[in-house]
Amino acid sequence: MGEKVLMKGNEALAEAAIQAGCRYFFGYPITPQNEIPELMSKRLPEVGGVYLQAESEVASINMVFGGAGTGERVMTSSSSPGISLMSEGISFIAGAELPCVIMNIVRGGPGLGGILPAQSDYFQATRGGGHGDYRLLVLAPSTLQEAVDLTMEAFDLAEIYRNPVMILGDGFMGQMMEAVEFRAPVRRDLPDKKERAVGYMGWRGKRALVKSLYLDPEELEAHNLKLNAKYALMAENETRHETYMMEDARYVVAAYGTTARIARSAIHLLREEGIAVGMIRPITVFPFPYAPFETLSPQVEAVLAVEMSCGQMIDDVKIGVAGRAPVSFFGRVGGIAPTVDEIAGAVRALRKS
Template sequence: MNRQMMKGNEAIAEAAVQAGCRFFFGYPITPQNEIPEYMSRRLVEVGGQFVQAESEVAAINMVYGAAGTGARSMTSSSSPGISLKQEGISYIAGAELPCVIVNIVRGGPGLGSIQPAQSDYYQATRGGGHGDYRMPVYAPASVQEAVELTQRAFDVADKYRTPVMILGDGIIGQMMEPVTMPEYTAPAFDRSWAATGWKEGCGRERAVINSLYIQPDVLEKHVNKLARKYAAISENETMVEELYMDDAEYAVVAYGTTARIALTAVRRAREDGVKVGLIRPVTVWPFPEKAIEDAAGRVKGMLAVEMSLGQMIDDVRLAARDRCPVRFYGRTGGIVPGVREIHAAIHAMKEEL
């Protein structure tokens, strides 16, 4: 496909279709509406199914049904709607089903605002729903990256049989940027676990798509199996981008849209002679702990920049292990931090540390 201007939400939807997603279940909420709207017409063209569900709760449970048959399935929403999906996400994690969930984050808590925010970090990276589980979470910083990570998300979901989240924000969803849709070929995955109709002697066990293990010792075994899977995901799937870090004396840590704004601030500070670099987690779970820990041993200080009161900073501090001080700059409530503000925060860090 040629390079073309696409809105983030529509690009994510098309990337999913290119990745073989044929089942989408959604519910309207701003600022992600273009995803279900796009899917409602596009999936008809490719022989898929779109259902506008009666609620986000129903939508994620429709995903549970379709994903349980082994079909590539997706839902999308924004913060308050993602809260409603947590029940289903927990069940999907427990039943080990592959699917992709897109969260185009808006300000909160509560109904909050419809403006961009990163205040769902805790919810996205700490499970969100109940129980001992984890979920890979990709945080794209451009529309092009959103496309690539959406396709990767489907592969990772199938490889590990896990729900995977795309954690965007209102800017990623609403912004138009040039996009090249990658050539995509789905790898082959074992789907013998899927419920597609069974009879005695058909060569596999009867499928029971389930997260109930009523015997504590059996559930503990199951959860430990999940834990091994999460360890493998941490080992194999962590993604991070480091810019200007080779000689850096200071590091800014930011993800998603905020990382792009922070990068401009970093470049300006470099022009002022401040040796500052940028560490951008691309996966926020698994968090790039090693990159942060290594850098923390080399720099005088780190600055976490977020569109929230400071949530990712907890992970930065844990990974930095007190090897360097960690400072914070952020705006919340749907306010996007500007280059000038971040630039000033970098200088303030340099003055202090």
């Protein structure tokens, strides 16, 4: 730790997980995230950990379930359709209140789609890709340094809330190269390993039972209400966003992840033309940062949601804006990113409407 290293995004994410104390990885290869398991297969044995390539994504997430029950730091990674296959297991893990980290380096869809970058898994990540009333804490970094920092923190967050935490990236982030520094995260008060290891046999004289099955409806309702209270606590304590050049903004771009980096360049271009544009960038997409949209200045004339999708985050933007200003959408899909000129043009169009 302490010096910058030029790394590919996927490799930086994997190394950040190891630096955070992850010692168990279970996964299955899929483009464009394959460098994550590839590096894990090399590095984990070097630090006394275990890498196992499962026979499928379904198997790998259930191995994560088992590993998480021991209190060890475990993770998996995949991309879009692979996460879909994991969705039942993720719901089980959330229901059993087990800590783990899941990385989704998003590719275009639906179906097998293509191997190029997209942001079309927003619904899947924030609305629960699987069944039941459950939520993931979802972190959406915009730079590789932020991705490294959030990955290292994600393991702490998983343990604090006894809940899966997802790092939501995209193919650009996985394949780009930037200089990163592996900085020690700010330490939080973490539960004792035995306290978080619900599968620890014989702890406090009781046989522990890892489960998400509650046949008594009143017991299941109480469990769901307990989980829901936990998600509310996440919203209270972990909601994060960045505002950029919002002080005098008359037009606001809402964007996250890689798209926000492109939007930032478009804002610079528009500012040179005398158009007052700012940006609100969600860093957590669950919990979503509604507050900066709820407190928009009356001078804001329009909001533009920009995504590499057909429009998924825009629903949350509209909830936050709540009619204070018109909300429009611009996006590219299929592995195509919006360009600086396209975003700038979409903002200019708002001025004419």
